[in-house]
Amino acid sequence: MALRGEGDPRWVVRERQDGRNVNSWHWEDKDVTNWAQQRIKQLITPESCVCSYNGTTVAVKSVDTVDGDATLYNRKGVLKVLYDLKVVGKWTTLHGEEEQRTLGEFRFELFDEEPHIVVSIDDKAPQKDGGAKECFVRNVTPLIKKECGVFITEMHAGAGQQVDGLQKASNKKECDTKVTDYLRSGMNQKAAVTKESNVSELILKDVFTCSGMDMYLALTDARRLEAITRAKAVSEGTVGGNVRLMNGEVTGRYKRLEEAKKIEMEWKLGCWGEGADAGVATIGIDEEDGKTEVSVVVSGVPKAMASKTEGFWRVQMLQAMKVVMGWGSASKFL
Template sequence: MAKYGEGDKRWIVEDRPDGTNVHNWHWAETNCLEWSRSFFNKHLSGAVVLAGEGNLFLNIKRIEKVDGEAYVNVRKGKIIPGYELSVSASWEGEAKDSEGKTLLKAEGLVEMPYIADENAGEDPEIRFSVKDEGPIGKTLKEAMVAKGKPLILEKVRVYVEAMAKGGPCKDELEAKKVAPKSAAAAAKQEGGASPVVTAAAAEEKKKKKKKEDKKGFKTITLTEKFNCRAKDIYEILMDENRWKGFTQSNAKISREVGGQISVFDGSVTGTNLELEEGKLIVQKWRFGSWPDGLDSTVKLAFEEPEPGVTVVKLTHTDIPEEDRYGNATVAKNTERGWRDLIFHRIRAVFGFGI
């Protein structure tokens, strides 16, 4: 299988001077690796395997890594998923006697070295290990194999089915299918207004929105509240070890103005422009899938209206409408990433809910 972004050039339509995508012939490719990490974290982290059966308690602790590649190609509405992943998770167990006294607490690993689209109809290999190889530790491991393996395989099947339907592109593809019907229905409800008129109004709204952004680029604005001090959120976003903790991916973050940053395993790189502890972070950001030479600007402003409550205002400007592969959901995916992979994960890991 070809590496992400290195497809056969015969399938790639060169850019035309008029910018036209003739018959949508070229591939629209979406990188799904971060979405895949989020998927496995959501479906497996914290999953209960046994809750007292045979005086055993087992659960999957967290996803330790999701490495490899995952993407979805869409051409003329046809979805072509591609993925080769290595997934590992930690598990923990406890054995008690008949009186409820703990006999042993043990930890171990679950490893799936190869989940791939070419084996989509087959269950992947799953390896189980335990740190304590004593009799009780082995009993916990055997119970994990017996009860945990079916649960894990079921979640893998859900992942395979989700990728077959478009992964993170599914909602957009579904919206395109129902859009014409919805427009006609809305027109009918409003007294038989022509779908053409409705389309014209939508186009006018679209043009108005474009005036707000630089041509060919978009802006994201989000406001999030956290139940903590502003300095706590600032520290989490500027500390590479904490980034690794809530995203389950590698990060390198300079704490100096002019210093370099690299997050999500190098998928995002940039530079610190302004830093004011507990108040402001301004950085240049670019994704590896963007056309060369394009950088966006991230501004995170922190306000603390009352002690223990922090409001984070995000403004992410100069996001290109399309990536280098013709994928036109860059802004949508970026907004989803901020919300689901950063802000929501911080709440989940550090408990700063509102």
């Protein structure tokens, strides 16, 4: 031990970079919106999205705007992504002079692997060749979707970012996997959980810029739940009614419903295993001063599945709700 006045550096407490979030224990987020906007423009180009038609060429002319958000969420090497982008661009035929060409627009929203691309002809274009439009729809839009698949693969590989503890991405093709981030993160890997297994309790809180009633509807209305989770949902919305989210990977049954106040239900993730009992999810809704605080308490969670359960509620529900419904920043947790 150092004597007084000697100032032995071994006993001086210093700020250390490696002392923050050791072993990536807590969820961290990284905004990659700028990367996503630039990457979409690099992928969807006249060279990569082109086809031949009636002695000429039909191709993407440009990607004009990419609006929206893209975020990475990482904990202990498990990466989840959330993206909601609106893409607008132009297409054209490439024969002759500019005044002889057919021009048009394409647009789509990118939040899953099957974007619906809307194609139109510019009413002010000197030529309006409907056949060129059909060629673009039939031959070029699949190429655009293919490039979107490349973008999604790169998002799940870390979006070109340095992500602490991230495991190497699988060589499995993106089109061979499910669309929902949570399914990618291991939800389909069924765990061998028995009724005697130790269980834990999950507690989360977050604040949203919406009314309590809007929040209640978002959590009980099937159409809203489908928009938030981006997958098939069933919600009967009455006491005793069934709940099924993410194409049946999440199941439950309503036990108590108080409009704009409280939701209580039996609740279970498919990855908990067939031998595991359902837990109880209690959602408190507290509106004050134009904002609503939501508290989520899930009891009976198998300890081995605690991280995946937290990931579902934090990323696939609460953060997705902010992005899809526009109820706040998706990068802050309480």
